[in-house]
Amino acid sequence: MSELVRVAVDAMGGDNAPEAVVQGVVDALNASKEIEVLLVGDQKTVEKCLAGAQYDKERLQVIHASEVITNNEAPTVAIKKKKDSSIVVSQRLVREGKADAFVSAGSTGAVLVGSQVLIGRIRGIERPALAPLIPTTKGFSLLIDCGANVDAKPSNLVQFAKMGSIYMENIMGRKNPRVAIVNIGIEEEKGNALVKQTYPLLKECKDINFIGSIEAREIPNGYADVIVCEAFVGNVILKMYEGVAGALMGKVKETMMSSLKTKIGALLIKKDLKKTLKAFDASAYGGAPMLGLKGLVVKSHGSSNAKEIKQSVLQCIAFKQQNISGKIAETITIDKKTTAGSEEKPAAE
Amino acid sequence: MSELVRVAVDAMGGDNAPEAVVQGVVDALNASKEIEVLLVGDQKTVEKCLAGAQYDKERLQVIHASEVITNNEAPTVAIKKKKDSSIVVSQRLVREGKADAFVSAGSTGAVLVGSQVLIGRIRGIERPALAPLIPTTKGFSLLIDCGANVDAKPSNLVQFAKMGSIYMENIMGRKNPRVAIVNIGIEEEKGNALVKQTYPLLKECKDINFIGSIEAREIPNGYADVIVCEAFVGNVILKMYEGVAGALMGKVKETMMSSLKTKIGALLIKKDLKKTLKAFDASAYGGAPMLGLKGLVVKSHGSSNAKEIKQSVLQCIAFKQQNISGKIAETITIDKKTTAGSEEKPAAE
Structure with a gap:
């Protein structure tokens, strides 16, 4: 069996947090044996939500974070000030390679800004993009970019x-x-x-x-x-x-x-x-991927329920196994070689 | 009684032209004694549509125009080449002061471009704007600008x-x-x-x-x-x-x-x-006004029926009587006086 996909999940983000997030994580663990979750948030609160739930305890770890960033805070300020917030702690886990992906239903601004700063862009990517799936009469399409830049x-x-x-x-x-x-x-x-x-x-x-x-x-x-x-x-x-x-x-x-x-x-x-x-x-469609970062970031919408969190978490499996970040990096590298003298600058990392 | 409002109407523009346009004009004439219509298009065709209709013949005049601009033509080219088109002839009538307003359900591009070039902007207006009414749960709002610039x-x-x-x-x-x-x-x-x-x-x-x-x-x-x-x-x-x-x-x-x-x-x-x-x-809502021109231009949507044409024509009454162009010119003049040294340049006329 291939290596487990490790997903850091912001337990405190979203209108229905932490209950719906924790439930979604439990459901994801039961749906796939290929993931391991780092559930980030107030330890006591999260453990209370987990009490009684049935899941493979080997693949879930609660990581304590004492602060929460709300939707009313200016993202750039919040990211700097609340270093022990569930969002920042999760992003650090990805940066340090302790997690492959990060899922949050919390403040869109803080997730976007923080991920760009803390996780960093793939070398050559000028700007990451938030790309939600939108419904169509034939199914769905990807709309890129809906981010903050x-x-x-x-x-x-x-x-x-x-x-x-x-x-x-x-x-x-x-x-x-x-x-x-x-x-x-x-x-x-x-x-x-x-x-x-x-x-x-x-x-x-x-x-x-x-x-x-x-x-x-x-x-x-x-x-x-x-x-x-x-x-x-x-x-x-x-x-x-x-x-x-x-x-x-x-x-x-x-x-x-x-x-x-x-x-x-x-x-x-x-x-x-x-x-x-x-x-x-x-x-x-819940989970909008933020593309162009060194790890996958999935922004689930604020009103996500357990099912949507579960889907966002499960999405990370294919992302890692298909090596999407690697494929993106590869395309960009080819571009660099063939378009010498282009305007593109390597991303600050 | 105040002076009549003279409206040039493009008889040949729109999916349902000329029948629906002619019918709309007849209905408008019967609905208000304050308007006079210059119906612009192929004389024979228009007169055939008018045959048998009941209306005040004193207030309707057919102006012959031998050409029609279609939606498939590049507007700037069409305006220059088809000088005897119903759109260009109508616009000239406004420029020469023979009409106060122009209504068309024809090519949006040709109406917008031609009106700007042939009718001209109000002095001080940098750019005219196309401003359709859009439906809301409470009624409607004005969306400005939806034009081609x-x-x-x-x-x-x-x-x-x-x-x-x-x-x-x-x-x-x-x-x-x-x-x-x-x-x-x-x-x-x-x-x-x-x-x-x-x-x-x-x-x-x-x-x-x-x-x-x-x-x-x-x-x-x-x-x-x-x-x-x-x-x-x-x-x-x-x-x-x-x-x-x-x-x-x-x-x-x-x-x-x-x-x-x-x-x-x-x-x-x-x-x-x-x-x-x-x-x-x-x-x-049919008639979207093009604001900032020396005369009123109303762009009716391509699939306008007789009722919508009628409304577009009748809209011109209030526009003239309320002296909208004068009010716009006045506001802009005040701005000029109070914002000396601003970036605005007088419109080329």
């Missing part, structure tokens, strides 16, 4: 396209994934300065299946597997998913409650409709 | 905020409209370079009710009346509305047809649901 350069976007492509092919099993760049029209000459500069660079890439521009209207229809954009635009796309779907479903519910007739109708379709809507909830 | 400057966005505010207050009757800038967080320090530079400028404006940043998630909830953003982002927002709503409703329909039980349920709520969804269709 805005105003990207064309070379950043090219790296996003490659990292996203590697992830979708190796982790999600999407063969020869179609890569598209978000644009306001499908013609090559369309776009803002960033897109116009990035488009020809993507066209030249031999290691991705670049299919051109995608208009935002087509994103939910699943016309591409990897959707490349700058983080400001990525954030807008992700939040429009949530906003439009939420507003629309609120209206649908109102309509269903508007008369006796519609109420009866609602009773007949309610259960099936709920299932449909869940499949189209952008937050349901 | 991307990579805006902070001073452009400030002008968008002011023009949008004047429009919402005077045409849509929204008192003291709340103005917000699209951002990836609500804190003042959040955002890309453009938003960070624009935010303090908007805060300083005494003639608008600036309420800060709005996250895309909150746009459909109607938390602001005027939503300011750069055109690339505006396009993404508008098209995500369409894309998410379309995909989601497709899924809802699929669910409703999935079993006998759900089919019966669907029968009971179908009619009400359809009404709800129509109210939440971003394209339903």
